[in-house]
Amino acid sequence: MHPITTVDYLCLSAALLLIGTVGVLTRRNVVIILMSIELILNAVNINLIAFSRALENLGGQIFAIFVITDAVAEAAVGLGILIALFRNKETVQADEIDLLKW
């Protein structure tokens, strides 16, 4: 069996970053874009914790707790904004939100 090392975690995290970025750039549904952003934030968390373990330094884990908290705040605000928009425009498709020129 191949032992799991820091490099494996970094690869997983890089893959999540890639998936998230592609999701943000190509998806039209705003909810899915939001989920993709969350995916990137989780990639960050995996990185931080893997490094924290490799360096035997607690700073990374504390940082990860802050990132999780921030992700929650961001999701709450994002969904709130989306609901306000949906009430007026009845759509969550990014390409139909085109009142202002992109």
Added chain:
Amino acid sequence: MPGNFATASDVIRFLPEIILAVMGTLLMILDPLLHRRSSNAFGHLSILALAGALGGAIYAYLNGGPAFGGMLMVDGFATFFGVLVIVAGILTILPSYRFLARQGAETSEYHALLLFSVAGQCLMVAANDLIMVFIGLEISSISSYILAGYLREDKRANEASLKYFLLGSFATAFFLYGVALIYGSTGTINLAGVNVVLSGPGAPSLVFVGVAAALMFVGLGFKVSAAPFQVWTPDVYQGAPTPISAFLSAGPKAAAFAVFLRIFTTAFAPIGHGWEPLVWASALLSMTIGNFAALQQSNIKRMLAYSSIAHAGYVLVALTARSEVGTAAAMFYLAAYAFMNIGAFAVVSHLSGKGERYQNIEDFSGLAQKQPLAAAMFSIFLLSLIGVPLTGGFFGKFYIFKAALESHLVWLTVLGLLNSAVAAYYYLRILVMMYMREPAEATEAVEPLSPGLRLALIVPAIGTLFLGIFPNWVLDFAGKSSVLLK
């Protein structure tokens, strides 16, 4: 050491943030009590809070130094930007009285969010540690996302807010990924610590650190609306309530530049030759895209948004110089820019009318005949944005290009100067409209200047002229504070 969780000096150095956060919370609690009496009470209270924070910032400076085990650094640099964002907050509230009354949207949330946003910016500018940078950035950004969509019945505001939020959190995520890589490769998140590791022997591989610096550059570049991460700026500035557009172009931008300067000139100073071309290209691109796109705009808020992209480009020129003179020039420029841009947006907010109907450049026709004071003040701001002598904008540009020349950035200086010449055209067009045309529908309907708006025009105008006539006073302080801890 649990006993030393926060010493008295920590609390003193953290005073502005404490005052703002407490007052913001208090405003929301007092909402039901105050709402029936006077809708102006919220504005008065937030100005009081910001004035208190201003006092707190100065008191903190007099007792300056590191706080919370070096996570914050209250030095001249932090105080300069702290005072700048607090003043930007005050200048945003002044035109908001009349604006909110006209839209029938006076609530405590508006003011509370503004105070939280300023608190976040105060934290950002004093941050000496990547966790603090991140927390400050997010407090400031999340409040700004909501403020941009504050008029929630307005489709344009909804859209502006959503775009700002999506692209903003995407950029933050990138920034964080960069921070995680820095943590992994250097083992520290303290800016001075990163500098020590990068310049010492056995520095981590440049590829790894380079990727991290590039990711952080993407995140910060978004926050300061530098090209090629500027696409959100025109939409958000156009859709957001006008006083908030003014605020976004001054407060969060200045704070993000402060973080930019602090991270790139302290932590990443040892790899300066690596990031310099990146910032060079971004500066040139921002100036060019901003100015040439602004030429074609008919909506004044969009035009000012593109102009703000161009101005971000000028400040990036100062950053490219990688010198203390450059840092001081950027600080001076951001102060001058905050005054002139908030003033310009205050005039737009005054003229736009109920539901922000009048936002076109043609709507300014004949303003000088109807309201000479507003037109005169707007002229001062526009001339300063062009960079005419005797205004803050002139000395701002002068010092930036001087710093660039001292660092042998001849081409960037030449292209930057050509850009400022292009910019003169679209600012002068508004002057022509105001002074040489007959009054149109918008200017006929314009309401008399309220006391708050009068102040919101006169104070930035005095600030702009002061910086243009006595630049040394501010520049000396900026020069002294630009010597950042390495």
